Amino acid sequence: MLDHAAVQELVLEALENLNEERDPADRIEAGPRTRLFGADAELDSLALVSVIVDVEEAVSSASGRTVQLTDDRAMSREVSPFTDVEALTSYVVELLADPA
Amino acid sequence: MPQPSAADRTVLRGEFVDLRPLAVTDAELTFRWRSADRARFLNAGARTVGQQADWIATRPATEHNFVIQRTDGHPVGMVSLVDVDLVNRRGEPGRFLIGDEEAVHGIPAAVEAMKLVYRLAFDDLGLVRVCGIVAARNTLMVKWQKFMGMREEGLLRNHLFLDGQFQDAVFLGLLAEEYRTTTLPRMDALIAAARSR
Numbered sequence: 001m002l003d004h005a006a007v008q009e010l011v012l013e014a015l016e017n018l019n020e021e022r023d024p025a026d027r028i029e030a031g032p033r034t035r036l037f038g039a040d041a042e043l044d045s046l047a048l049v050s051v052i053v054d055v056e057e058a059v060s061s062a063s064g065r066t067v068q069l070t071d072d073r074a075m076s077r078e079v080s081p082f083t084d085v086e087a088l089t090s091y092v093v094e095l096l097a098d099p100a
Numbered sequence: 101m102p103q104p105s106a107a108d109r110t111v112l113r114g115e116f117v118d119l120r121p122l123a124v125t126d127a128e129l130t131f132r133w134r135s136a137d138r139a140r141f142l143n144a145g146a147r148t149v150g151q152q153a154d155w156i157a158t159r160p161a162t163e164h165n166f167v168i169q170r171t172d173g174h175p176v177g178m179v180s181l182v183d184v185d186l187v188n189r190r191g192e193p194g195r196f197l198i199g200d201e202e203a204v205h206g207i208p209a210a211v212e213a214m215k216l217v218y219r220l221a222f223d224d225l226g227l228v229r230v231c232g233i234v235a236a237r238n239t240l241m242v243k244w245q246k247f248m249g250m251r252e253e254g255l256l257r258n259h260l261f262l263d264g265q266f267q268d269a270v271f272l273g274l275l276a277e278e279y280r281t282t283t284l285p286r287m288d289a290l291i292a293a294a295r296s297r
Contacts, residue, residue: 021240026201037293041206044198045290049211049244070289080293 014054133199
């Protein structure tokens with residue numbers, strides 16, 4: 001199973017993919033504390049979707065399990081999993097820890 | 101069902117953004133947005149503010165053209181629903197552009213704007229299908245539209261002349277039932293994420 005560090009690497013790769021699509025001036029610095037969406041966030045919804053799609057695909061490919069990051073479970077959380085890189089990483093790890 | 105003229109159309113209200121009908125007085129602002137590099141994937145538009153004003157003034161009743169504005173009134177972009185066909189009950193979302201990206205960081209402006217357009221299309225106008233093309237090289241938009249439930253229905257080779265060269269276009273379509281089962285929940289999830297602190 002993917003551990004926390006491996007999942008975080010996939011999230012950061014998704015941000016790098018996004019950066020490649022952006023003008024140099026619009027690129028974001030990707031790290032564990034990079035804020036993704038919501039107050040003081042780096043991304044607009046167009047960019048967030050790109051990250052979500054890439055993370056879902058990368059995690060599914062690496063783990064052999066399909067993960068959905070925008071289902072009711074994500075919506076019902078008090079703190080959004082899209083707050084920052086760390087929150088998204090922890091959420092994916094949590095999903096992968098569930099019985100298949 | 102007759103379509104109201106552009107002047108009769110009302111503001112579509114959301115939680116973070118509203119869509120207000122595009123007016124001739126928006127010519128200078130929208131011309132500036134459309135002249136920016138981020139609009140490179142849209143079809144070539146007016147070359148002057150005057151041409152832009154003329155273009156706005158002559159939009160037919162089959163088009164619903166909007167300025168996306170934050171609920172505090174700050175304009176941030178534009179979006180349209182065009183070629184509305186009430187016989188075959190279909191239309192084409194398009195001219196989708198966030199012109200002021202700085203103003204929408206952390207705000208689900210794009211997703212809520214599109215949600216309001218889809219609500220207009222499927223709930224208010226009773227359309228059963230929306231469809232349209234996206235430049236194949238506009239990978240962020242293609243990815244976004246597919247995530248929101250659009251399905252790729254074809255690839256149109258050399259369909260667009262953009263940036264001085266012919267480019268392929270991806271033809272995408274969304275049915276009303278897909279909007280309700282896939283699109284709306286995903287849009288609501290992203291909007292909910294923006295509420296979270």
